[in-house]
Amino acid sequence: MTFPASLPSPRTPDPRQAPPLRWGILGTGWIAQQFTTALQQNTTQRVTAVGSRSQEGADRFGERFGVEGRHASYADLVADPEVDVIYVATPHNHHHRDALLALRAGKHVLVEKPMTVDADQAREIAREADERGLFAMEALWTLFLPKFDVIRQLIESGVFGRIRTVLADHGQHFDADHRIMDPALAGGPMLDLMTYPASFAKWVIGDPVDVVARTTWAPSGVTGQTAITYTTADEAQALLHSSVLSRTPTTGAICGDAALLEIDGDFYVPGGFTLTDHEGHRLRYDEEEVAHTGGLHFQACEMARRIAAGETSSPLRTLDATIATLAIMDAARAQIGETFAEPSA
Ligand SMILES: NC(=O)c1ccc[n+]([C@@H]2O[C@H](COP(=O)([O-])OP(=O)(O)OC[C@H]3O[C@@H](n4cnc5c(N)ncnc54)[C@H](OP(=O)(O)O)[C@@H]3O)[C@@H](O)[C@H]2O)c1
Known part of the structure; x- marks a missing residue:
């Protein structure tokens, strides 16, 4: 093929048009803060709850981001009826356990990269999501930019x-x-x-x-x-x-x-x-070249659109x-x- 005269335009839909989901943030560290900022600055998605290993951690995060549901355990977070989808933001080797916790509570999951430490753990998450008809995706935000x-x-x-x-x-x-x-x-x-x-x-x-x-x-x-x-x-x-x-x-x-x-x-x-x-x-x-807060929301909006359309994955x-x-x-x-x-x- 001949060299193009110009580059194609991105087809990425407007993040503000994505139907809002109610997000629960699991873990309150660095990426959880970036992700929440990205949602709050660039979308109409709602962060309705946060879960931490401690009440102090949940309260600190809740204060800073104006999040009402503040849970002192991840188990309490995933049980919150005001949450549709859990964003798993714990260390890598905790993702498998935390994602399964959310799925077994009936919540969709967006799991920070890498989804798990190995392929077998990710297969287990895929099976669990499939059996429950829930959406599970790795937060590989790059591919959504x-x-x-x-x-x-x-x-x-x-x-x-x-x-x-x-x-x-x-x-x-x-x-x-x-x-x-x-x-x-x-x-x-x-x-x-x-x-x-x-x-x-x-x-x-x-x-x-x-x-x-x-x-x-x-x-x-x-x-x-x-x-x-x-x-x-x-x-x-x-x-x-x-x-x-x-x-x-x-x-x-x-x-x-x-x-x-x-x-x-x-x-x-x-x-x-x-x-x-x-x-x-x-x-x-x-x-x-904006930092994470200028890009982490695209994956969340893709997920919101797919879930609203009754789908359980994104291509x-x-x-x-x-x-x-x-x-x-x-x-x-x-x-x-x-x-x-x-x-x-
Ligand atoms: N997409 C990206 O660009 C990007 C960038 C950085 C990191 N990440 C990914 O996000 C995940 C978290 O990274 P991070 O940099 O946010 O880490 P971090 O700042 O250390 O935060 C991890 C959080 O996990 C919770 N946690 C649960 N068990 C823990 C334990 N045993 N030790 C420490 N924390 C524990 C803690 O929250 P509570 O105390 O509130 O429970 C902690 O604040 C990693 O898998 C990483 O690959 C992605």
């Missing part, structure tokens, strides 16, 4: 020709006392950060037939930096890297034999990208895609000997 809808249309258009390679990286430097350095909370780059590069590669080129992984370890006993390469059945390759020891470019690229897409770092948030071909054509997508992030991404990371972990702790009581 307008920028990614433009990229989606470019992939569908065939502009890349044959896609040979996906390059993606996510590295940040964390202090030794951060949650991500704690083996008890399933720390290390794999679940927290590699989820983005791995999901991106799976989204563009599909599943591996062959995975190779290498890691180096951090002093606290979690993995420090990890590289994964994989090959698909039609011989496309993914080169993925993730680190908690250093900041890295955190860019993403789709390399086809007809065109190249380079997504500015941080590739997984709102921001820009450049499309070029071998003949010097160039198109640039620019938008403000933008299916449970099959979540499970397949976790399976890539499971295969990598088997090679590097990375295991995760059970959640604390």
Whole structure:
């Protein structure tokens, strides 16, 4: 195909038009605060309740965000009749337990990434949601951003020709006392950060037939930096890297034999990208690189629209895609000997 004259426009519906759901926030940490801010600033979604391990935690969050239902346990939150959907925002190795708690109380769930620590746990959530006719989705917010809808249309258009390679990286430097350095909370780059590069590669080129992984370890006993390469059945390759020891470019690229897409770092948030071909054509997508509060709401609005339409999943992030991404990371972990702790009581 010939190089396009302009980029397609994002088809992302107006977040303010999504029918409001009543959200219950499970866990009151950093991402729960970002998510609630994003909903309150950009949508008509209602945050009606919050659950914390302590009354103090629930009250603090409730005060700050004007949330009326303030529960001193997650069990009380999921039982709240004023809640339609639970947003699970606890550490990774708690997601499985907390999502099942919500589903068994009859609530839809949006579960922070990674949905679970491995593919088997995610399959269990998928089964539970399916049996109950409830909506369950991983909060992989990247794929719901307008920028990614433009990229989606470019992939569908065939502009890349044959896609040979996906390059993606996510590295940040964390202090030794951060949650991500704690083996008890399933720390290390794999679940927290590699989820983005791995999901991106799976989204563009599909599943591996062959995975190779290498890691180096951090002093606290979690993995420090990890590289994964994989090959698909039609011989496309993914080169993925993730680190908690250093900041890295955190860019993403789709390399086809007809065109190249380079997504500015941080590739997984709102921001820009450049499309070029071998003949010097160039198109640039620019938008403000806003932080999480400018993007976490798109996934929630997609969910609200689907639930209002009686649906239990979104094609933008299916449970099959979540499970397949976790399976890539499971295969990598088997090679590097990375295991995760059970959640604390
Ligand atoms: N989408 C994104 O861009 C993004 C960004 C950051 C994090 N995340 C994801 O969100 C999840 C939470 O990350 P976070 O950075 O928000 O973590 P955080 O600030 O440590 O918050 C986690 C919350 O979970 C609850 N919790 C339950 N059991 C806990 C335990 N044993 N230790 C610590 N906290 C416990 C606590 O809330 P209560 O005390 O109120 O119960 C705590 O505030 C992770 O899975 C992470 O991957 C996503």
